[in-house]
Amino acid sequence: MPPTKKTKKTHESINNRLALVMKSGKYTLGYKTVLKSLRSSKGKLIIIANNCPPLRKSEIEYYAMLAKVGVHHYNGNNVDLGTACGKYFRVCCLSIIDPGDAAEIFLTCDIIFLRTTKPFGFK
Numbered sequence: 020m021p022p023t024k025k026t027k028k029t030h031e032s033i034n035n036r037l038a039l040v041m042k043s044g045k046y047t048l049g050y051k052t053v054l055k056s057l058r059s060s061k062g063k064l065i066i067i068a069n070n071c072p073p074l075r076k077s078e079i080e081y082y083a084m085l086a087k088v089g090v091h092h093y094n095g096n097n098v099d100l101g102t103a104c105g106k107y108f109r110v111c112c113l114s115i116i117d118p119g120d121a122a123e124i125f126l127t128c129d130i131i132f133l134r135t136t137k138p139f140g141f142k
Contacts, residue, residue, distance in 0.1 A: 033093070034103040036124035037066075041105050043119030048104065050075055053114040057082040062114035064124065065090045068097040071111045079112060 040046060047056050056062035057079070065083050067076055069092060083090045093100050097109040104110055118124055 033091075033124070036121045037103045038105060039121035040115055040118050040124060044115060044121060045117040045119070047114045047116065048106070048110050048112075050079075050112055053079060053112045054082060056114040056116060057086045057088060060086050061116050062086070062088050063118065064088065064115040065112060066093050066100070066115070067091070067112045068093050068095065068100045068110065070096040075111070 047053060047062075053062065053065060057065070062083075065079060065088060067079060067090060071079075080090055093103075095103070097111045100113070101108050101110040104113065115124070
């Protein structure tokens with residue numbers, strides 16, 4: 020039972036960070052805009068719902084690997100991800116361009132960034 024509580028706590032923490040990004044940061048929702056942000060090297064973190072179609076998921080992961088951007092697999096379906104973003108529609112994937120006040124979302128998602136061109140205060 021304790022691992023379930025930790026997973027639930029981490030899940031709630033990611034949801035809280037996502038809500039903060041939606042308020043104070045810049046982001047794009049949707050498959051096409053996520054690919055555009057990856058091609059233009061604007062995205063810093065990609066979040067994918069767990070029921071995203073496999074072909075889309077692999078394509079997003081491939082573009083993210085080329086752009087050296089972290090990918091987080093959200094532990095919920097696209098309805099849960101849309102709700103966590105504060106939207107009333109399904110969200111398959113989203114790209115965080117500027118986290119705003121929630122720069123620690125990268126630490127919550129266990130992503131290590133090796134890019135030194137645009138750090139968010141991490142050393």
